[in-house]
Amino acid sequence: MEFLNDIKNAFLPELIIFITIILNILLAVIDGKNTLIKAKIINVLAVISALISLIFLQIEPNYYSYNNSFVSNLYTILFKALILVSFLLVILTSVKIIREKRKKSFEYFAVMQSGVLGALTLISSNDFLSAFVSIEILGLSCYFLSGFRKNHKSKEASLKYLLTGAVASSLFLFGVSYIYGISGSINFSVINDIYLNSSINLLFIVSSFFILIGLLFKIGSIPFNNWIIDVYEGSNYTICAYISLIPKMAAAAFISRLFVFIFNFSPVIQLILAFFAVISIIYASIGAIHQTNIKRLYAYSSIIHSGFILLALSVVNVYSISSVIFYIITYIFMNIGIWCASAIYNNEYNTDEISDYKGLFYKNPYFSIALIIFLFSLAGIPPTSGFLAKLYIFTAIIRGDLIFILLLIFALIALVISLAVYIKVIKELFEKSQTGIYIKGKYLMQKIILYSLALITIIICIVPDIFIKISQIAAYYI
Numbered sequence: 001m002e003f004l005n006d007i008k009n010a011f012l013p014e015l016i017i018f019i020t021i022i023l024n025i026l027l028a029v030i031d032g033k034n035t036l037i038k039a040k041i042i043n044v045l046a047v048i049s050a051l052i053s054l055i056f057l058q059i060e061p062n063y064y065s066y067n068n069s070f071v072s073n074l075y076t077i078l079f080k081a082l083i084l085v086s087f088l089l090v091i092l093t094s095v096k097i098i099r100e101k102r103k104k105s106f107e108y109f110a111v112m113q114s115g116v117l118g119a120l121t122l123i124s125s126n127d128f129l130s131a132f133v134s135i136e137i138l139g140l141s142c143y144f145l146s147g148f149r150k151n152h153k154s155k156e157a158s159l160k161y162l163l164t165g166a167v168a169s170s171l172f173l174f175g176v177s178y179i180y181g182i183s184g185s186i187n188f189s190v191i192n193d194i195y196l197n198s199s200i201n202l203l204f205i206v207s208s209f210f211i212l213i214g215l216l217f218k219i220g221s222i223p224f225n226n227w228i229i230d231v232y233e234g235s236n237y238t239i240c241a242y243i244s245l246i247p248k249m250a251a252a253a254f255i256s257r258l259f260v261f262i263f264n265f266s267p268v269i270q271l272i273l274a275f276f277a278v279i280s281i282i283y284a285s286i287g288a289i290h291q292t293n294i295k296r297l298y299a300y301s302s303i304i305h306s307g308f309i310l311l312a313l314s315v316v317n318v319y320s321i322s323s324v325i326f327y328i329i330t331y332i333f334m335n336i337g338i339w340c341a342s343a344i345y346n347n348e349y350n351t352d353e354i355s356d357y358k359g360l361f362y363k364n365p366y367f368s369i370a371l372i373i374f375l376f377s378l379a380g381i382p383p384t385s386g387f388l389a390k391l392y393i394f395t396a397i398i399r400g401d402l403i404f405i406l407l408l409i410f411a412l413i414a415l416v417i418s419l420a421v422y423i424k425v426i427k428e429l430f431e432k433s434q435t436g437i438y439i440k441g442k443y444l445m446q447k448i449i450l451y452s453l454a455l456i457t458i459i460i461c462i463v464p465d466i467f468i469k470i471s472q473i474a475a476y477y478i
Contacts, residue, residue, distance in 0.1 A: 006065035010072035010124065012053035013080055017117045020046035024110035031106070039105035040091055043113065047088045054081055062477075068187055070124040074477040078325070078470065079123045079253040086245045086332050087116050089453075093340040093446050094238040108148070112242060115141030119250035128176045128186040128211075131254065135172070135218065138247055139165045145239045146231045157234035161227045165217060168224050172214025178207035179262075188261040195265045208262065208269045215258075218251035220306045221280045232299035233352075237343035240295060241336055244302050249328055252309050256324060259316045260478050271403065274314035278407045278414075281307035285418040293352050294342055297421060301378055304418055305331060311411060312393045315400035318475045323389075323396035325471035330385035330460055334377040337453035341371045344443050344450070354424065358431040367447075368429050370454040377457050379422040380415065385460035390415075392468070 007015055020043065027042075054077050057063075063072040118138030125131035143165065147158025176186065182203055183191050195204075217224035232240050263269045281304050288300035309327060312320045344367075349356060361368040377386030397408045460467055 006070075008056065009058040009063045010065040010070055012056055013050040013084065014117060014120050016046060016050040016053055017113055017120065021110050021113045021117065024106045024113065028104075028106035028110065036105045039109050040094075043109045044088065044091055046113070047084055047091070047116075051081065051084045051088070054084075060477075064126065064189075066130075068189060069127050069130045070121070071126045072124060075257075075474045076124045076253075078474040079249065080120050082328060082332060083116060083119050083123070083246060083249055086249065086336065087112070087242070089332070089336045089449065090238060090241050090245070093241070093336060093343070093449050111141050111144045115145070115242070115246055119246050122250045123253045125254065126188050128179070132169075132173065132176070134250075136169065138218070138250060139169070142231075142243055142247060145242065146235050148239065149234065149236060151234070153230070153234035155234075157227070157230040161231050164224055164227045168214045168217030170214075171210045175207040175210030175212075175214065178203055179211070182207070188257070192261045195262075200265050205266050205268050208266055209272060211258070212255075212263070212269060212273060215251055215255055216276060216310075218247045219255070219310065220248065220303055221310055222276050222283060225280060225283075225303050228302060229296055229299045232295045232302075233293060237295075237339050237346060240298070241339035241343075244298070244335055244339070245332065248302075248306060248309075249332075252313070252324060252328060255310075256313050256321050257478055259313060260321075264316045270314045270316060273310055274404055274407050277307045277310035277314060278411050279307075280304070280310070281411045282414040285414040285421070288418060288421040291421070292354055294354050294357075294425070295352050297354065297425070298338065298342075301418075301421070302335075304415075305378070307411065308390065308393050311404075311407065312396050315397055315404055317396075317399070318472070318478075319399060320396040321478060322468070322471040322475035323392040325474055326392050326464075326468055327389040329467055329471065330377070330389040330457070333453045333456050333460070334374045334384070334386055337370065337450060337457065338374040338378065340446055340450050340453070341367065341374065344446055347443075354428055357425065357428045359429075361429040362432075366451070370450050372426055372429065373454045373457055375422045375426055379419050381419075383458060383461050385457050385464070388461045388464055 023042070023046075024039070027039075031038075057072050057077055059072075059074045059077060061073075064070070065072065115138050118134045118136070118141060122131060122134035122138060125134055143158055143162045146161050147154050179191065180186050182201070183194050185191055185194070213223065216222070220228045231243060235243070259270070259273075263273075284300040284303035284307065288297055288304075291297040291300065305327075309324055312324045312327070345357070345360070346352060360371075373384060377384035380386045380390040382388075394408065394412075397404050
């Protein structure tokens with residue numbers, strides 16, 4: 001009965017996703033004429049069912065399941081909802097997910113759902129063993145997806161992703177082994193109780209450092225960020241949207257819990273994270289300036305946003321964590337919107353070059369306005385949610401020590417540099433061109449969601465209260 005109670009109170013969405021994975025695998029074998037539409041319908045219904053199941057999970061008090069290995073509370077439920085909503089939008093906005101081999105649709109969604117399962121379990125993990133298994137499930141999914149296209153760029157990106165991920169996992173396990181050696185436990189609650197009554201030593205700091213370095217790979221920060229550019233360039237737009245959101249959100253949620261339960265005992269680790277975050281922002285802002293490929297530009301943009309999330313996480317308090325939650329909420333809509341717009345244009349024009357967006361505004365004004373809204377939001381320009389999210393992040397960092405404020409100044413300088421990157425794309429939209437393409441009236445579902453996401457991006461900036469309040473309440477439950 002305890003096992004059933006654990007599922008009912010903490011693991012319903014994971015169970016639904018797991019059943020969907022098995023169903024996808026079975027249908028891939030049984031149904032030789034499976035189509036992309038059929039696969040999308042089944043998986044959309046599964047994600048909606050998983051979302052509905054969240055209302056049955058226990059919110060208060062914290063529910064610990066499977067011998068304290070997993071936890072369920074408002075914080076984990078909110079992040080699971082964000083993961084599932086993101087995945088649902090990725091499916092609905094996808095344009096020609098599988099161009100050549102549509103008979104691989106069920107296998108494709110089985111791999112994507114596996115990554116979602118890994119992300120959901122990582123968010124609820126309360127010990128390093130369950131966390132590592134979740135990270136590897138999520139990682140394997142992304143490795144396979146990045147190599148899905150049959151070209152040399154995709155294969156090269158997948159191999160680089162896999163090798164870098166293997167190194168990151170090794171560093172993570174190395175740190176965990178020493179944490180276990182000095183504390184006698186891998187459970188976060190137990191480790192927290194131990195160091196509440198005793199001081200840390202150098203070995204604790206070193207082991208925490210290796211754990212953090214391994215986790216930075218998932219969120220795409222220095223020193224493990226080179227895979228992002230190649231993976232984005234070698235993957236289709238749907239996979240890029242998936243990889244840019246699902247692993248990043250799960251890793252951010254998990255890192256924030258680690259900083260509350262374990263890393264908060266070591267200010268050195270907080271400074272290391274802040275340093276890596278600022279270096280990532282500076283590196284990506286400079287690197288993005290010279291890009292001519294839209295995917296590579298978005299890859300550098302992803303690193304910039306990861307940097308701001310990590311910088312806020314390094315200031316360990318409820319306010320900073322709530323700012324990260326709000327930032328992620330806004331990032332979902334602008335990020336999926338930008339990938340959806342680029343996917344539609346690529347499907348019409350078959351190009352990834354920024355210069356080929358020239359003159360788009362004059363033939364597709366509404367489409368271009370939506371694209372500009374997303375670019376403004378990514379850049380942090382009002383009146384978009386991205387502006388408010390960055391402002392929230394900045395105020396959270398300012399509440400920290402002087403060293404965090406100094407690091408923020410460098411990050412802001414880099415942010416000003418990055419504005420030129422987004423403006424470069426917007427400038428191309430208004431350039432006169434004789435070769436601009438008119439996007440036809442198809443892609444009805446994608447366009448509905450595209451314009452809806454653009455509207456939401458504006459509305460959140462105008463009426464942010466409910467989103468900020470949800471973020472603040474969830475941060476208290478971490």
